[in-house]
Amino acid sequence: MDTKKKYNILAVDDAKDTLMLLEFDLGEEGYQVFTAESGEQALEVLEEQSIDLILLDMYMPGISGLEMLHKLKAHPIIFNTPVIMLSASDDEDQIVAALEFGADDYVTKPYIPKVLLARIRTSLRLLEKTLELESLAKTDFLTGIRNRGAFEDLASKAISQAKRSNHPLAVAMLDIDFFKAVNDNYGHDAGDKVLVEFADIICDCFRDNDIIGRVGGEEFAICMANTSAENALIACERLRERVARSEIQVDDSKDAKVSVTVSIGLSLGRGDEMSLEGLLKEADLSLYQAKHSGRNQVKLYQEINAVIADDIVDESPEISEDEYPGIDADIGIGNVLGDEDLFAEILVMFYEDHSKDSEKIQQAISSDDQPACKHLVHTLKGVSCSVGAMQLFELTKALDDAVSLEDKARYQQLYQPVAAELVKVLGGIEVRLSAQL
Template sequence: MNEKILVVDDSHFNVRILSDILEAENFTVFSANNGFPVLEMAHTLQPDVILLDIMMPGIDGFEVCKILKSEYEVRDIPVIMVTARTDGKDIKMALEIGAFDYIKKPFDEIEVIARIQSALRLKELQDRLKSLAMKDGLTGLYNHAVLVELLEKEVSKQRRSKGNLSFVMLDIDYFKKINDTYGHMAGDRILKDLSNILTASVRKGDIVGRYGGEEFSIVLPGAIRDDAYNLCERIRRSVDEHEFSIGDQNVKITISMGVFAHDFDDNSYETEIIQKADELLYRAKKNGRNRVEVM
């Protein structure tokens, strides 16, 4: 298996029992003895399932579950509440705040594994549906809606950390002519190949998406103006030098790019950032295409 399970219980004895049960089934187990580090561990480890004790000192399992379900990056991790109580009110509350299931103490090994496997099946389905909803069907890149949402999150992070961020808009020069000459299937092939070049060219942590049609966008967290320009120049040259295969023919294309370097003290919203990058892309088109314009 190798799925990751996070076990949270203030009893070392209970953690040991659950760890033994899970490790015997080849799960990778992480643990915490209180609720305070759980959110950070969930973000860092991205466990497949969290087993969360209800009764803990300081902050109980209900509060921890509420916090997890309020966080975008971890809210889809199935939480299974662990309780010694048989009171239906506790179970009802756990399910109402977003827990997937519950396990009662003392532990039954077969029940623990069965409930974990049920949670894993749910997560697999959720991950598949989430991926389909987030990705562009043709290129496999982030779609327009998700791209804008991720840009918004990166801008918020940038303001908190007083860091840098650059945003890129690019499109294929004379793409309509390619479709008219070679057909839309050939155009789709070029869009896919260009997507591969973009994803292979950016840094880890950069965000590439299909903005729409032949337009693409790149979010470059931490990138200052010169770094963003240099990266985009490398991408532009890579595309200019690449031969795109369409059947038994090789086709050359070029791209134009607009790069807006956003300062953390600039109060522009994501829509304004996109508009500024789009204006720079238009300038690149006006100034002869196959070029990068930056601000």
Template structure:
């Protein structure tokens, strides 16, 4: 029942097993500033909500096989659908059901038969809420100075990528990057010069990494680059490209003073052994400090592929 017309209007997903309700609301809501798509079962609803950028869900409670409460629970359990506002529709005006719905995470509750103007107003309110939540989520994940993902974004993406690599035995690499002698720039040329350096590092990171890589500002003058499906050898090439580009850059504010970065990299060709996400991060960090200690402006690579980790452990 999904409409195929692509528009920029927000998507509202109607979940109801009754075709009458779909027809009715399609007619009643066709002049609103959103596009209505439909599902006639809980399973179909969950599948649509996960694959489409749904802005609000109208959810009927009384459905066979999987009822509205179950659908609501499943929606709130998944990170991809967790924050989508859900308006529960019910023929029952019972306090118990309302309380259960709100406790499970519903945003609003409307009883059938609908008062159309009320339903429209409630839909608009939920869409406003979704818009603000989306804005907030974006802001909360973005570093204001560089436009890269911030530490929170890094933490989220890193644990996702780590979990996936350990579950499926995929290759994965992580690089930690730190600007050499950054404090001197701030002290000598002032904070605007320092800010500019950070912004240039960010744009080098963005232009030198691949589309599926995840560059983040880790904090201060430290950056992180997650490279999914990439073993340490290929990741080292990316890191080296970044190091070189950075070293070649000239800065209008201080043309005589080039900026370099040191990079510590830890990656696996497949499997992570017994290592957890934090230990992996520490391994990349150790590499970074080793690069700093041994002269800066260089890349240090730690290969974490399990057989090699074992060999290293025995040798050490």
């Protein structure tokens, strides 16, 4: 129990003398005491005051103690507030009924002050523990901001509210660019520091009532209630610039500073039809477009679905077509710190483990086995990067996103280019391996 905190206690009793006694005994102990002579009055006090604990008389005219208890425990906000029943009755059935209705404790009147005070302290201690656990369950352990569950919970409420009031709302998805390289070059601890600092920068750039959460490893989301498209774009652009300008100190001794950039996808709530799922999906698609257009930029959701697959297939990124089709041996060898023999072993493993992936993915898609599909595509994405098959990496990353979003139309479009690129990579590996013999 927080001994410095001044707790607010509401005493509800139709007997004025009991209320006076409670005010005196509890006031002496440092509690701020509010009083109500009926259930109706108590509800009014609860509307206006933040109350930490309620002492509730069992028998009162109007709303009875048990009815009141029922109302309190069904209330969306007050339900956690501890309630100690106070009653002249020591009838066992009454005590059991009160506890089963959700009372936290039961004290008979006339009460013994030091016993009542001890029971109040116990209830408040339990309340603190409950609040602490609730807060832990909602917080991302690394950055201290909301975790995915808490973000979704609050954002859903903000969306319902925006629908009721017909106010605009925007959702942004953020992903640090090339974050894997930060981990690879500076170590995982440095990566963690970047994530912490990045979360601080977001909190600094957005309003207190914007809902900010870490929704994945290096992915963050922001729900901006009551925000127009223009203002949401301005806020995201401000964040993008601020991140790009920042130098994050990741190692005290070596004076190592890391700069990162962020890609941001933004979607806008539109009247009655908006849902968190829909907005996150649109923001994710725009984020994908931001990544694909060169990263370090903000993209607003437009009808981009159809464009994406074509873009990827038509585009010839900076990946050079070298003598081993589909693989960039320099990148692959670089990934294993220049060890060419190890790289050759990895190529063999890739060949053995992934040459049938096209068929396996197609089978998972046609049997609608999303977990299997996700696993196959995700694994292929990771190993493509390891062997320097960067075009295959880009394509499987897009397919991976589509599978995660369960966007069937997109993964039907993306499957063919992935399969074709895999054939090319397998051919490239054959050439490379035979050249080494």
